[in-house]
Amino acid sequence: MKALIYQNANTLDDFAIKLAEVTDPTMNDNDLLIRVKSFSVNPGDTKIRRAVSAPEDGHIILGWEFSGIVIKTGKKTKGFTVGDEVYGVGDVSRDGNYAELVSVDYRVVAHKPASLQFYEAAAVPLTSLTALGAILDENFQPYPNVSSILIIGGSGGTGSIAIQYLKAQTNLKIIATAYGKESEEWVKSMGADFVVDHFGDVKQQLQDIGFHQVDQIFSTSHTAEHMHWILKVLSPYGHLSLIESPEALSQITPNTFAFSIHWQMIFTRILKEYHPELQSKFLNQLSSLIDSGKIKTTAKTRLIGLSEETIKHAHTLIESGKSIGKIVIDDIE
Amino acid sequence: MKALIYQNANTLDDFAIKLAEVTDPTMNDNDLLIRVKSFSVNPGDTKIRRAVSAPEDGHIILGWEFSGIVIKTGKKTKGFTVGDEVYGVGDVSRDGNYAELVSVDYRVVAHKPASLQFYEAAAVPLTSLTALGAILDENFQPYPNVSSILIIGGSGGTGSIAIQYLKAQTNLKIIATAYGKESEEWVKSMGADFVVDHFGDVKQQLQDIGFHQVDQIFSTSHTAEHMHWILKVLSPYGHLSLIESPEALSQITPNTFAFSIHWQMIFTRILKEYHPELQSKFLNQLSSLIDSGKIKTTAKTRLIGLSEETIKHAHTLIESGKSIGKIVIDDIE
Numbered sequence: 001m002k003a004l005i006y007q008n009a010n011t012l013d014d015f016a017i018k019l020a021e022v023t024d025p026t027m028n029d030n031d032l033l034i035r036v037k038s039f040s041v042n043p044g045d046t047k048i049r050r051a052v053s054a055p056e057d058g059h060i061i062l063g064w065e066f067s068g069i070v071i072k073t074g075k076k077t078k079g080f081t082v083g084d085e086v087y088g089v090g091d092v093s094r095d096g097n098y099a100e101l102v103s104v105d106y107r108v109v110a111h112k113p114a115s116l117q118f119y120e121a122a123a124v125p126l127t128s129l130t131a132l133g134a135i136l137d138e139n140f141q142p143y144p145n146v147s148s149i150l151i152i153g154g155s156g157g158t159g160s161i162a163i164q165y166l167k168a169q170t171n172l173k174i175i176a177t178a179y180g181k182e183s184e185e186w187v188k189s190m191g192a193d194f195v196v197d198h199f200g201d202v203k204q205q206l207q208d209i210g211f212h213q214v215d216q217i218f219s220t221s222h223t224a225e226h227m228h229w230i231l232k233v234l235s236p237y238g239h240l241s242l243i244e245s246p247e248a249l250s251q252i253t254p255n256t257f258a259f260s261i262h263w264q265m266i267f268t269r270i271l272k273e274y275h276p277e278l279q280s281k282f283l284n285q286l287s288s289l290i291d292s293g294k295i296k297t298t299a300k301t302r303l304i305g306l307s308e309e310t311i312k313h314a315h316t317l318i319e320s321g322k323s324i325g326k327i328v329i330d331d332i333e
Numbered sequence: 334m335k336a337l338i339y340q341n342a343n344t345l346d347d348f349a350i351k352l353a354e355v356t357d358p359t360m361n362d363n364d365l366l367i368r369v370k371s372f373s374v375n376p377g378d379t380k381i382r383r384a385v386s387a388p389e390d391g392h393i394i395l396g397w398e399f400s401g402i403v404i405k406t407g408k409k410t411k412g413f414t415v416g417d418e419v420y421g422v423g424d425v426s427r428d429g430n431y432a433e434l435v436s437v438d439y440r441v442v443a444h445k446p447a448s449l450q451f452y453e454a455a456a457v458p459l460t461s462l463t464a465l466g467a468i469l470d471e472n473f474q475p476y477p478n479v480s481s482i483l484i485i486g487g488s489g490g491t492g493s494i495a496i497q498y499l500k501a502q503t504n505l506k507i508i509a510t511a512y513g514k515e516s517e518e519w520v521k522s523m524g525a526d527f528v529v530d531h532f533g534d535v536k537q538q539l540q541d542i543g544f545h546q547v548d549q550i551f552s553t554s555h556t557a558e559h560m561h562w563i564l565k566v567l568s569p570y571g572h573l574s575l576i577e578s579p580e581a582l583s584q585i586t587p588n589t590f591a592f593s594i595h596w597q598m599i600f601t602r603i604l605k606e607y608h609p610e611l612q613s614k615f616l617n618q619l620s621s622l623i624d625s626g627k628i629k630t631t632a633k634t635r636l637i638g639l640s641e642e643t644i645k646h647a648h649t650l651i652e653s654g655k656s657i658g659k660i661v662i663d664d665i666e
Contacts, residue, residue, distance in 0.1 A: 133591060138478065138570040138591075145471070235607075236601045236602070236605040236607035237471040237601070237607060246582065246583055246584070246585040246586065246589075247583050249579065249582030249583060249585065249594075250579055250580050250582060250583035251579070252579040252582065252596065253579065256579075256596065256598060257598050257600075257601040257604065257605055258466060258471075258595075258596060258597050258598045258601040259596050260593055260594065260595045260596065261582075261593065261594040261595075261596065262591075262593050262594075263585065263589065263591060263592050263593065263594065264591050265589060265590045265591045267590075268569045268570070268590040268591040269569070271590065272569040272590055274568075274569040274570060
């Protein structure tokens, strides 16, 4: 098959991902062999490219968020047949999906929303599983005793899905942070009940809209910069959900009141064999929510074809830090 | 009343706590006025003494863990009458109980275990509420899906109470860390099912006793030193409970798998008016467990009388870092 590969960690200036002919993926009994139709390019991909090299004579195939068509089912797979249109997040310990074919454990694969094109579907699973893994409990249920949630960075991909899901599925009061008019309007269109400026006096802004404190906070980015007010507005025994910035946690002082921190990492279920089937089940629920119009894709930039040009463009956009929404490579063949 | 007071933050070498005659405590409608019979001296007391000075012309009275007798009830108190023998943890934002009298909100006071002497009871509430606030949820219930717990520093005051409570009230497999024969025997006598050496290869020791990983970890001290193995033995979606060492949290890396951190601070309920009545309710349950022989006090060192000598001795013992069990000042009058 054709795949985008590299051998040694490389920078944008010395970008080294090349299109090459490689052997088809090996399949385990639990695997589906999937013909990739579209895939998302994520910040995690660029971080691995900059930091990780392949063993001698080996290569690395990045990319772990895809949509495609099942072309072969492993002996122990259930619920899928050849021809099924699917989407999902793969396994970071195996070859990724910057390729024509990818092997993925069926327990983390789901049926693609019928109402979405492949490129629109490819943008959904990773941010959704990150967002909802962070704000829901290990069984994908909201925490008890929570009636309000503040989402820091509500206009980003993860924040946007979080707001849409909470609006569709819960009665929580949703407050999103945003900066600037465009971002503010975006989070409102996603379903936020209230918007605050995360560079302003957040405590005061919350009081102005009637919140003495909030029961849960989901920080999607720049947690270290916001930590100084996070612990002032979080309720006692409140929940702080994090997906990055561990250095922020060192700012917690011993006289900070009791609270919980939830640390989310997207590949936990498959890497640790921790109920991976819940990941598939949850993505199937998400497909229903999408098909009923309650959640929209966040695909924004669509680049055509498996090529060195498209992948370099995608990595450049991500490393600029200025791209909005998800970047998807479409029409793999 | 007589009280032990100081004005300026002071070191052991320049120890400045003096016995003095001061005005009796003021009472709010929610307060009980309590004649102090015994009180514990805790590490938190020594930290405040070293760091915090009183306003000009003012003084500081330390100590927030006591046993005593109710001598007056505020207008809005319920469930207590004059003469009741009580114990509890006070409110760090008010004068403490290094004194003959203390005023405490009735919602955090409980009836003293009848089977204990005052000095034995005074050793119980703070470590218990710290330990159980850390390992149980906000309603004092065990976390769901947890079948094993590892307690780091099992032979300390907080660890000892945690082991005893879990043994008496749950079916969890309890693994305690200890160092040396005496400490190992102590945690077994508290009820630990297994003991491991926290300076050894903890992952290997756990495997040797049949645990691939544990669902919950309660780190009672030196978390930063142990963080390197904590995240290797904690189950995915596991719970880490902490009462100190925020700097350890900065060692969490973005590719650490999903888990939760529970941060416990003893005074949260009363300072934040967050269901303080649950604290009283829980201490009353603890009294029943003590009176039925399921939990023992950890009082070890009993010093007699409210005097400069006893309090200096107590602070010296604590700052040596070598005292075992709790230090109680008894026979206040």
